[in-house]
Amino acid sequence: MPTDADCQACGACCREAFEQVSISPQEPVIERHPTLVRFRNGAFELARSHERCAALVDSPEGYSCTIYAERPRSCRAFEAGSERCLAARRRVGLPA
Ligand code: SF4
Numbered sequence: 001m002p003t004d005a006d007c008q009a010c011g012a013c014c015r016e017a018f019e020q021v022s023i024s025p026q027e028p029v030i031e032r033h034p035t036l037v038r039f040r041n042g043a044f045e046l047a048r049s050h051e052r053c054a055a056l057v058d059s060p061e062g063y064s065c066t067i068y069a070e071r072p073r074s075c076r077a078f079e080a081g082s083e084r085c086l087a088a089r090r091r092v093g094l095p096a
């Protein structure tokens, strides 16, 4: 069962496992990081870059979120080890 510590080596939920990360209209990220937000089909969502969230960086230390302190609510609610986490890992070919 993956823990927070495994997230740096995984990043599945921030990359290809999902196609979209929704943002509620009142969330601070919209004003603070406008280049990372897009408005599509009448709703806000995180911008994507090469099928990944545009806020994700990949370094030798692993994956990390450049707006971690201000990430959207849906990202905060996503729990390592949850069913959705395990599904995300499977989708990118990692053990769940
Ligand atoms: S899919 Fe799970 S283990 Fe992977 S980064 Fe997301 S929360 Fe962490």
Ligand code: SF4
Pocket: 013, 014, 021, 046, 053, 054, 055, 056, 057, 064, 065, 066, 067, 068, 071, 072, 075
């Ligand atoms: S904002 Fe951060 S935590 Fe949320 S999907 Fe993008 S990289 Fe992942």
